[in-house]
Structure formats: C-alpha cells, structure tokens
Amino acid sequence: MTGRAMKTDKNDRRPNLAVEIAGIRMKNPVMPASGTFGYGEEYAPYLDLEQIGAIVTKGLSLNPKAGNPTPRIAETVSGMLNAIGLQNVGVDAFIQYKLPFLREINTPVIVNFFGNTLEEYGEVARRLADIPEVAGLELNISCPNVKQGGIVFGTDPKAASEVVGLVRKHSKKPLIVKLTPNVTDITVVARAVEAAGADAICCINTLTGMAVDVKTRKPRLANKTGGLSGPAIRPVAVRMVHQVVQAVKIPVIGVGGIVCAMDALEFLIVGATAVQVGTANFVDPRAMPNIIEGIETFCIEEGISDIRELIGSIQL
Amino acid sequence: MRNYKTVILSNQEISSGYYRMRILVPEIGKVARPGHFVMFRVQTSLPPLLRRPFGIFRTGFLPADCDGQPAKEYLEILYKVVGQGTTIMSGLHEGDRVEVLGPLGRGFDMGTSNTEKILVGGGIGLVPLYMLARELIKTSKVRLLMGGRRRDDIIVVTEFERLGVETYVSTEDGSLGEEGLVTQVLERKLRKFPNADVYACGPMPMLEAVQRICATHKVPLQVSLEALMACGVGACLGCVVKGVGHTDQTPRYLCTCKEGPVFRAEQLDWRKMAQDDGYCEGCKS
Ligand SMILES: Cc1cc2nc3c(=O)[nH]c(=O)nc-3n(C[C@H](O)[C@H](O)[C@H](O)COP(=O)(O)OP(=O)(O)OC[C@H]3O[C@@H](n4cnc5c(N)ncnc54)[C@H](O)[C@@H]3O)c2cc1C
Ligand SMILES: Cc1cc2nc3c(=O)[nH]c(=O)nc-3n(C[C@H](O)[C@H](O)[C@H](O)COP(=O)(O)O)c2cc1C
Ligand code: FES
Numbered sequence: 001m002t003g004r005a006m007k008t009d010k011n012d013r014r015p016n017l018a019v020e021i022a023g024i025r026m027k028n029p030v031m032p033a034s035g036t037f038g039y040g041e042e043y044a045p046y047l048d049l050e051q052i053g054a055i056v057t058k059g060l061s062l063n064p065k066a067g068n069p070t071p072r073i074a075e076t077v078s079g080m081l082n083a084i085g086l087q088n089v090g091v092d093a094f095i096q097y098k099l100p101f102l103r104e105i106n107t108p109v110i111v112n113f114f115g116n117t118l119e120e121y122g123e124v125a126r127r128l129a130d131i132p133e134v135a136g137l138e139l140n141i142s143c144p145n146v147k148q149g150g151i152v153f154g155t156d157p158k159a160a161s162e163v164v165g166l167v168r169k170h171s172k173k174p175l176i177v178k179l180t181p182n183v184t185d186i187t188v189v190a191r192a193v194e195a196a197g198a199d200a201i202c203c204i205n206t207l208t209g210m211a212v213d214v215k216t217r218k219p220r221l222a223n224k225t226g227g228l229s230g231p232a233i234r235p236v237a238v239r240m241v242h243q244v245v246q247a248v249k250i251p252v253i254g255v256g257g258i259v260c261a262m263d264a265l266e267f268l269i270v271g272a273t274a275v276q277v278g279t280a281n282f283v284d285p286r287a288m289p290n291i292i293e294g295i296e297t298f299c300i301e302e303g304i305s306d307i308r309e310l311i312g313s314i315q316l
Numbered sequence: 317m318r319n320y321k322t323v324i325l326s327n328q329e330i331s332s333g334y335y336r337m338r339i340l341v342p343e344i345g346k347v348a349r350p351g352h353f354v355m356f357r358v359q360t361s362l363p364p365l366l367r368r369p370f371g372i373f374r375t376g377f378l379p380a381d382c383d384g385q386p387a388k389e390y391l392e393i394l395y396k397v398v399g400q401g402t403t404i405m406s407g408l409h410e411g412d413r414v415e416v417l418g419p420l421g422r423g424f425d426m427g428t429s430n431t432e433k434i435l436v437g438g439g440i441g442l443v444p445l446y447m448l449a450r451e452l453i454k455t456s457k458v459r460l461l462m463g464g465r466r467r468d469d470i471i472v473v474t475e476f477e478r479l480g481v482e483t484y485v486s487t488e489d490g491s492l493g494e495e496g497l498v499t500q501v502l503e504r505k506l507r508k509f510p511n512a513d514v515y516a517c518g519p520m521p522m523l524e525a526v527q528r529i530c531a532t533h534k535v536p537l538q539v540s541l542e543a544l545m546a547c548g549v550g551a552c553l554g555c556v557v558k559g560v561g562h563t564d565q566t567p568r569y570l571c572t573c574k575e576g577p578v579f580r581a582e583q584l585d586w587r588k589m590a591q592d593d594g595y596c597e598g599c600k601s
Binding site for chain 2: 037038041043071072074077078079114128230281283284286
C-alpha cells in the first residue's frame with residue numbers, strides 16, 4: 001500500500017458512505033420517508049434520484065384509496081400535522097403506471113405498503129413478491145390516520161408479529177417494518193417484529209396530535225387528529241431509535257424531523273444504519289442531496305473514512 | 317420548475333396591508349405562464365416551517381444600465397398580510413435572501429381568440445389575472461371586474477388599464493367605484509356579452525357565486541383556487557379539492573398544486589367544495 005500515502009487530492013479522501021440493509025445496497029444512508037416523496041417522479045425535476053441511497057414510495061394498499069376529507073394538513077410550531085388518510089393509487093396501478101419510471105433509475109426502490117386487514121397486507125406483499133424492480137418492502141403497521149389501518153397492528157405486539165409473519169410467508173424480499181411511536185414502550189413491538197421475521201426496523205412514524213382553531217373552535221384537521229412530523233419530533237425520534245437499537249439485532253432506519261446533516265448524524269451516532277427524510281423535502285426539495293453532502297463533509301473533517309465507523313458510536 | 321435561491325429586489329407596501337415584492341429570477345419569463353404560482357421561503361429563517369404559495373403577478377425585465385448593472389429578470393408577487401409568514405415577509409428588504417420554487421401548477425387555458433374575455437378578481441385574487449390579461453389582450457377584448465370590501469382592497473387596477481383592459485371597480489362599502497358585489501357587475505356584463513369567456517380568482521364565496529352566474533348564462537369559466545399546501549409539487553396530497561361526481565364511495569379528489577390551481581368550473585363539485593369551506597350560504601339548505 002505504498003501508493004496510499006501519495007493520494008492527496010480530495011476525491012481520494014472521500015469517505016465511503018455506502019451501507020447495506022437487509023441485502024439492499026445503498027450508495028449512502030439517506031432516503032426519503034414514505035408519503036413525502038410521492039412515487040419519486042414528483043421530485044425528479046429538483047434532484048438527481050441516483051444520488052440518494054434509496055427511493056421509498058407513498059404507502060400502497062390493495063385497492064386505490066381515497067384518503068380523508070380536507071383540511072388535511074395544519075402547520076404547527078416546527079412541525080406539521082397531516083391526516084392525508086393514505087390516499088394512493090393502489091398496488092396494481094403502481095406496478096403498471098409508476099414503476100416503469102422508477103425502473104430507469106439506478107437506485108433501489110423500497111415499496112411502503114399497508115392493509116386494512118391481515119389478508120390485505122398478505123395480498124399486497126404477494127403481488128409485489130416477484131417484481132424485480134422492487135428492492136425491498138417497508139411494512140407500515142403504524143399509520144395513525146386510518147381507523148382500521150395501522151394503529152391496531154402497530155400498537156399490539158401480538159397483532160404486529162402476526163402481520164409480519166404473514167407478509168414474511170408471502171415474500172422473500174427484504175422486509176423493513178415501520179413502527180409507530182404511539183406506544184408506551186417501543187422496544188416491546190420492536191422485539192416482537194424481529195422475532196416474527198423482520199429484516200430491519202424503521203422508526204418513527206408520526207406522533208398523533210391535534211390542533212384547534214380558537215375562533216371557530218373546530219379542529220384544524222377534518223379528521224380531528226393527525227400525525228405530527230417535522231423538527232418538533234426529532235428528539236423523540238432520536239430517543240426511540242436509540243432504544244430500539246439497544247433492543248434488537250437487526251438494522252434500524254431512523255426517521256423523524258431530519259432537516260440537515262447534523263440531524264441525520266444524531267441518528268447514525270445512536271445506531272441507525274440509515275436515515276429517512278420526510279417533511280424537510282416539502283421545505284426544500286434539495287434537502288436530501290444537501291444532507292448527503294453535509295455528512296460527507298463532516299466525515300472528512302472528523303477524519304472518518306467509512307460511515308460505518310460512525311454508526312452506533314454514541315459515547316454513553 | 318426549479319428552486320431558485322435568490323434575492324429580493326424590492327418589497328413595498330402598495331395599499332394598507334398589501335405588499336408587492338420583486339424577486340430576481342433569471343429566465344423566469346421563458347417558463348412562467350398565466351396562472352402559475354411559486355412556493356416562497358425566507359432563506360434565513362426556520363419558522364415558519366412550510367413554504368407559502370403565491371401566484372405570479374408578473375414577470376419582467378430590467379435592461380442593463382450605463383452604471384454597469386447587468387440586465388435582470390424578475391418576478392413579482394403581490395401579497396396580503398394575513399398571518400405569521402406574510403408578516404415576516406412584509407419586514408423583508410432589498411438584498412434579503414429568499415427561495416422560490418416554481419413556476420408550479422397548471423395555468424389558464426387561453427380559450428378561443430377574438431371572443432370577449434371577462435376577468436373577475438376579488439381582492440388579492442386579482443394576482444394571477446394580470447399575466448392572463450397581458451396574454452389575452454393580444455387577440456381579444458378584455459374586461460376586468462374588480463371587487464373588494466373597501467377602497468384599500470382595490471389594487472393595481474391602473475396597471476391593467478395600461479395594458480388596454482377596460483376595468484370596472486366595485487366595493488361592498490361603496491368607498492370606491494360601484495357599491496355592491498362584483499357578481500352584480502358580472503350579471504350585467506354577461507347580459508351584454510353573452511358569448512364571453514370568464515376567468516375568476518378570489519375568495520370561495522365569490523367564486524361560488526361566479527360559477528352559478530356563469531352556469532346560468534352557459535358561458536365557459538375557469539377559476540384559480542387556493543388550498544392549504546405543504547409541498548406544491550404533488551407529493552403530499554394535502555391540497556386536494558373535490559372533483560365533480562365525488563362521493564365517499566367514488567372519490568374524485570383533484571390535486572390543487574398539480575392539476576390546478578386553475579380548473580375549468582365543470583371539473584369541480586361546487587356544492588361539496590363550498591360546504592368544506594364552510595362559507596356558502598346557498599349550499600347550506
Ligand atoms: C395557488 C395559490 C396562490 C396564492 N396566491 C396568493 C397571492 O398571489 N397573494 C396572496 O396574498 N396570497 C396568495 N395565496 C394565499 C397565501 O398562500 C396565504 O395567504 C399565505 O400562505 C398565508 O400565510 P401566513 O403564514 O401569513 O398565514 P397563516 O395563517 O399564519 O398560515 C398558516 C398556514 O396556513 C396556510 N394558509 C393560510 N391562508 C392560506 C390561503 N388563503 N391559501 C393557502 N394557504 C393558506 C399557510 O400557507 C400556512 O401553511 C395563494 C394561495 C395559493 C394556494
Ligand atoms: C404528508 C405525509 C404523508 C405521509 N404518508 C406516509 C405513508 O403513506 N406511509 C408511512 O409509512 N408514513 C407516512 N408518513 C410518515 C413519514 O414517512 C415519516 O415517518 C414522518 O413524517 C416523520 O418524519 P419527518 O419528521 O422527517 O417528516 C407521512 C408523513 C407526512 C408528513
Ligand atoms: S401541496 Fe403537496 S400535493 Fe399539492
């Protein structure tokens with residue numbers, strides 16, 4: 001390795017940012033959070049989709065879903081509430097109309113999905129099982145918006161392991177399970193889904209919240225309650241990711257309130273193998289490329305040659 | 317469609333509570349069409365978190381001058397101070413750094429040339445009609461019916477006149493122009509010009525009334541809508557409105573930022589939209 005000492009230009013000092021989650025290889029640990037990036041094409045005019053670690057789709061269901069009445073969003077202090085109600089085109093339309101665009105892009109596609117019943121979860125997984133362009137599945141057992149979808153599964157360890165077990169049976173794809181923070185102890189559900197066959201865990205989804213218009217005395221969302229996201233939830237998310245990392249052996253993807261590289265680094269340091277960026281995409285469509293660049297700069301400055309040196313490096 | 321990190325060229329109060337901001341945006345004239353909007357953000361402040369949507373009032377060009385200033389292209393927005401974001405905006409100055417994402421959305425369809433064109437603006441809803449008028453006047457006779465609560469709400473009408481647009485002003489309190497609602501003027505004009513194309517932007521109750529009048533007179537109407545928006549690019553699905561034929565069983569949501577903000581009146585379910593808005597008197601029965 002005599003040549004090594006001679007490598008001095010910036011390119012050679014570039015740290016290795018690549019990570020792998022359940023067999024999904026990513027150029028870097030930064031990807032969008034489901035529901036904040038459409039089906040990828042919406043943001044294609046603003047950033048190079050091949051620059052990011054993975055693409056995560058809007059949550060899909062077996063049949064197209066209408067979503068909730070309006071108003072569906074409300075801005076709050078350093079965050080926003082949403083009750084979109086999981087509006088989506090349905091898994092078949094996704095495969096037919098949305099996937100061809102993603103096929104051309106050299107970035108792994110992770111499909112987020114949910115079901116209203118156990119059987120629906122299984123059926124969506126089955127329909128995606130043999131599609132080569134789908135690099136992995138992200139199972140949403142945590143959506144707080146829809147009466148039957150999510151909340152029941154994600155808050156009950158038994159129901160959670162049941163749905164993970166069923167999806168596991170229908171698909172050999174890498175399986176990421178996305179957890180809800182609206183529980184007393186997130187490690188209980190984390191352990192349950194790990195035991196049921198999850199390859200990785202993603203946390204957190206939105207925190208259930210509510211806001212009131214004091215003049216009309218009505219809730220600001222038609223659905224009354226909605227999911228809180230954005231910088232306001234980041235400390236909660238960091239804490240939960242930290243707890244889950246300690247509780248399980250499978251990799252964890254951290255999400256919640258990430259806006260800049262420093263925010264992302266917090267998650268990596270507590271042990272997340274990768275991160276997702278949600279609400280920040282709305283604020284700045286170039287949030288992800290900026291975060292990737294910022295992580296790289298941080299590594300160079302700190303003399304870190306491989307991002308994996310940083311992951312889980314929290315000093316307790 | 318781009319995110320421009322740029323600066324303010326000027327920001328002035330033009331009427332009580334109404335501001336006009338000129339923002340440097342290279343080559344915006346090539347891409348901005350009547351009815352397009354931008355998502356605006358103050359670069360240096362975190363609150364408010366989300367961007368704010370504003371219609372493009374006009375694009376323009378400052379030629380190079382003898383002091384060596386290069387030619388500059390800009391866009392202008394007109395905004396009314398209503399809450400946190402617009403209050404912060406009203407305190408900005410020349411040289412302050414801002415970001416605009418755009419131009420976004422689907423703009424106005426120009427309709428057939430040579431037919432009478434009637435533009436209806438309510439208060440700040442006037443904004444997207446200027447670029448439209450500038451385009452339409454090339455081939456058609458254009459009239460602007462401008463309404464507001466009071467005198468202060470009537471802005472930039474003279475600029476329409478300079479384009480050659482015939483203008484009619486009405487205020488609810490009679491402090492400027494005719495006393496009453498802009499929709500009364502519309503009724504009259506449509507009786508005189510039964511083949512006109514109508515374009516409207518303003519508060520929901522006004523749009524709803526305009527829609528009823530145009531339906532009665534069987535004239536084509538395009539409206540530009542406002543909706544709460546988080547992303548402006550079709551990703552969050554926060555900005556939907558109900559399309560015609562919408563029921564709980566057969567949902568027909570239209571995305572205001574992507575499929576709009578300009579819609580043909582017949583695309584929309586007016587009754588349900590007005591109910592959602594909580595305004596419409598006629599619909600409550
Ligand atoms: C396509 C489009 C074009 C627009 N064009 C103009 C324009 O040219 N001039 C102008 O003055 N206003 C325009 N508006 C309305 C403008 O976006 C709001 O007045 C502005 O967002 C208010 O922000 P705020 O922080 O001052 O108010 P706050 O009430 O503090 O805002 C709270 C939240 O509600 C949202 N909000 C509040 N009022 C509206 C509204 N009427 N429409 C949409 N979102 C709203 C804000 O964006 C923010 O997310 C337009 C809206 C849309 C959707
Ligand atoms: C408008 C909106 C829509 C969302 N839709 C989904 C979804 O379909 N499936 C899902 O698993 N999470 C969904 N989420 C949650 C995000 O993926 C993410 O977990 C959450 O917003 C926290 O991250 P953030 O603070 O970076 O936004 C949505 C969030 C928002 C704001
Ligand atoms: S504002 Fe996000 S989809 Fe229209």
